[in-house]
Amino acid sequence: TNESLSKTQRSSSFDSHTNQHVQNKAEKKPIRLLLVDDSAAIRGILSKTLRDIPGIKVIGTAADGEKALTFLEKEQVDIVLLDIEMPVMDGIETLRRIREKYSRLPVVMFSSLTERGAKATLESLVVGANDYVAKPTATDNDSIVARIESELVPKLRAVYRPPGTNKECGNHTASTKSPIQSHWTKKSQNISVIVIGVSTGGPSALAEILPHLTVADAPPIVVVQHMPKEFTGHLAERLSKMCKHRVSEVSHGQALQPEHIYLAPGGSHLEIQKRGKAFILALHNGPPENSCRPSADVLFRSAAKIFHSDTLALVLTGMGNDGLQGC
Known part of the structure; x- marks a missing residue:
């Protein structure tokens, strides 16, 4: 019995060590980010700034929602940074499509705080966006970079789900009576x-x-x-x-x-x-x-x-x- 218990303890210790090793290995992997914005200038400055941030990797960019959805079918993405006002397919519709197929994939909206932008951002949060970041209003690069580092990066880290936690749950039928x-x-x-x-x-x-x-x-x-x-x-x-x-x-x-x-x-x-x-x-x-x-x-x-x-x-x-x- 003691020998059996000893084996169990060693096995438990090994499993614990293995799980911790896997977790530590997962934590070292960079956050894989997809940037979706119709402005080439915005995509460029975001890519350049985030490239120098430890633990974040821009693995792709898209100029509209359709291209973003196509990219998601081919690549493993940890977070989507999504603009709202875009041609072909806007951010709200893109978000609805993402939620249909990738219900647990974190999405952060990137929008203006104008009256129109606020309404659209609010709609996206109700539809299922995890968070939002206001687009910088400054025009000089230093101010824009500072805004990205101080506001966007912390929110990306906050909504990030480690690999293995974004798996979709099976469909279930909810009771109509709450x-x-x-x-x-x-x-x-x-x-x-x-x-x-x-x-x-x-x-x-x-x-x-x-x-x-x-x-x-x-x-x-x-x-x-x-x-x-x-x-x-x-x-x-x-x-x-x-x-x-x-x-x-x-x-x-x-x-x-x-x-x-x-x-x-x-x-x-x-x-x-x-x-x-x-x-x-x-x-x-x-x-x-x-x-x-x-x-x-x-x-x-x-x-x-x-x-x-x-x-x-x-x-x-x-x-x-x-x-x-x-x-």
């Missing part, structure tokens, strides 16, 4: 408010979850989504079309009411406060928490202070620790 909907009415009777914190990948997660929470007599839902102020109004508008209850971007002093969904505006902290017998939503520009403003921790603390155990807090997809202390 478990959330089945049990929500009974369980929500003692819940005064639902607070949600969400970051990277949030719009698509919210689009999936919120429609199931919008039932009759549901408590108010208050959401902090890490997103610039240029996007949050568009997100509220987009989610309103998908939910039975209205989704609105919060204005200071707005009343907290059942069967309503409230979204914190980008750049402002959001708290729930009590005024007499009423509950209101208050905005302020206090210091960022967890490098975030709005911060889920700020919202969660305010809800717990007023509603105590009658608060339901949800932390969805994203990066960082925001929401941890508040829970």
Whole structure:
């Protein structure tokens, strides 16, 4: 028995060592990146800058969505950096095609923060983009390179999935009756408010979850989504079309009411406060928490202070620790 146990221990130790070796070997492999942008100048400066970044390798470029899809059929890609406005096939349609065939392949959108660009970027996040990076507005190369290194590279590393984790799961048929909907009415009777914190990948997660929470007599839902102020109004508008209850971007002093969904505006902290017998939503520009403003921790603390155990807090997809202390 001791000999058998010894063999088992040696085998377990060998397997552990082998798995660690495979993991370390995978970690040393560079991130294989596909650049998709109709501007040859943008493709050129991105390729040149990223070439000097350790751990990232540009393995291909494409000027439109059709060429990108063709490339994906032939090559193994870890991340797609995708422009939105392109000829032949734009970024939104390309993203939909990617999600149909490569549901777990990380895609980062590369777009402008103009009014039109913000709407398109928001739509891409709802469709399933993992994150986005604003195109540099500066014209000198040094500023553009600095922007790529400070904003794009960290996001590429954050959404990267090591080899073996991008394998597609088999098709499955989801139940048409949501478990959330089945049990929500009974369980929500003692819940005064639902607070949600969400970051990277949030719009698509919210689009999936919120429609199931919008039932009759549901408590108010208050959401902090890490997103610039240029996007949050568009997100509220987009989610309103998908939910039975209205989704609105919060204005200071707005009343907290059942069967309503409230979204914190980008750049402002959001708290729930009590005024007499009423509950209101208050905005302020206090210091960022967890490098975030709005911060889920700020919202969660305010809800717990007023509603105590009658608060339901949800932390969805994203990066960082925001929401941890508040829970």
